[in-house]
Amino acid sequence: MSRNITILYGHPDSSEKRLCYALAKAYQDAAQLTGHAVRRINLSDFDCSSILSEEDFNHGAVPKIINEAQEAIEWADHILLIFPLWMGSMPGKFKMFLEHIFRPGFALDYSKKGFPGQLLKGKSADVVVTMGMPTVAYNGYYFSHGIRNLRRNILYFCGIKPVHLTYFGGVNSVKKKTLSRWMDKMHYLGENPG
Numbered sequence: 001m002s003r004n005i006t007i008l009y010g011h012p013d014s015s016e017k018r019l020c021y022a023l024a025k026a027y028q029d030a031a032q033l034t035g036h037a038v039r040r041i042n043l044s045d046f047d048c049s050s051i052l053s054e055e056d057f058n059h060g061a062v063p064k065i066i067n068e069a070q071e072a073i074e075w076a077d078h079i080l081l082i083f084p085l086w087m088g089s090m091p092g093k094f095k096m097f098l099e100h101i102f103r104p105g106f107a108l109d110y111s112k113k114g115f116p117g118q119l120l121k122g123k124s125a126d127v128v129v130t131m132g133m134p135t136v137a138y139n140g141y142y143f144s145h146g147i148r149n150l151r152r153n154i155l156y157f158c159g160i161k162p163v164h165l166t167y168f169g170g171v172n173s174v175k176k177k178t179l180s181r182w183m184d185k186m187h188y189l190g191e192n193p194g
């Protein structure tokens, strides 16, 4: 079944030399070849200030690129979030980007009392993260808190479920054969969203 996929490319560096770039491309190519429709939003196109107050979060002007990202998310059945691990979590700029996107009224409905209404129900996501340390260290020693926070506190909270996590670790000393396996994995994810 053909699906609508939106890629949120969360690397602050737009260089094609980045591993994330190659992984995202492998995913996109495989998805499109399989017949899925793909849209891509690049963090590096985002040049806006941080949200500095609750008032701004609730009622501030929404930058054009955020409108585009929200529209692409609304359109999507499935979302790929891909970024490098920085200081144990997503890069700060990507977090800022998500704060802009997942605003009340778009992702959450606070109009009724109690638990906020989840406005993004029915969508699924893949979160793909590259990292310098081996994945066994991130999972076993750091308990992957930074990424589990993204899954539970942001994506699940807005109703996006299931969210599948994929980590590629030890990126600084990766062998050709391993890299080829990672590309195969991204092809598989692109062919089978959700």
Ligand SMILES: Cc1cc2nc3c(=O)[nH]c(=O)nc-3n(C[C@H](O)[C@H](O)[C@H](O)COP(=O)(O)O)c2cc1C
Residues within 6 Å of the ligand: 011, 017, 018, 019, 020, 021, 084, 085, 086, 087, 088, 089, 129, 130, 131, 132, 133, 134, 171
């Ligand atoms: C500012 C910064 C912080 C980083 N923090 C971590 C970290 O906490 N843990 C880790 O394993 N790797 C860390 N790294 C390494 C990156 O995760 C790694 O370089 C990246 O995943 C490689 O993918 P890329 O080529 O797409 O950038 C950090 C790199 C930078 C530049």
